[in-house]
Amino acid sequence: MAKYRKLGRTSSQRKALLRGQVTSLIYNGKIITTEARAKEVRKIAEGLIALAVKEKDNxxxxxxxxxxxxxxxxxxxxxxxxxxxxxxxxxxxxxxxxxxQPSRLHARRQMLKVLYPVTEVPEAAAGRKANTKKVDLTQKLFDEYAPKYAGRNGGYTRIVKIGQRKGDAAMEVLLELV
Incomplete structure (x- = not known):
């Protein structure tokens, strides 16, 4: 049995796709994607949240x-x-x-290996560089998600089936943080 789904892409494309979707999931709280992609993204995201829960008070x-x-x-x-x-x-x-502490720093660096940097642009100044700010997703994991999921033993995400996509009839799902 394979360890992961190839998703019909080369390894570099697949890693970039998964990193982008995990970043989007952590930033927005939910994403709409295909079922196969969602199951792969879920593995990575749950690992990051578990790491944040483990190191939240360190x-x-x-x-x-x-x-x-x-x-x-x-x-x-x-x-x-x-x-x-x-x-x-x-x-x-x-x-x-x-x-x-050293173990929390290591956890933060492990998260940064997966997550892309996110820049938040305000609605009023769309298209301008002024007033943009960088969002620290590792801090969001430690400060928001870790206390929220501290009492749970895994199962931080939920997959809800939406229906088949019109173009290729792939099963679309909503992947969200519980």
């Missing part, structure tokens, strides 16, 4: 001093003239950050 909180640019009421950086040059004024602020 960090320590550390207080650090950070230099932050001082800003005026309009949100622009405050500058002062020193030796004839405009220099930004910085102030020191204490911040609390989460520092991953």
């Amino acid at each position: 960090f320590e909180t550390v207080t650090v001093d950070a230099k932050v640019a001082k800003k005026d009421a309009a949100g622009k950086r405050v500058k002062e003239v020193v030796d004839g040059k405009k220099v930004t004024v910085y102030e020191t602020v204490q911040k609390e950050i989460k520092k991953d």
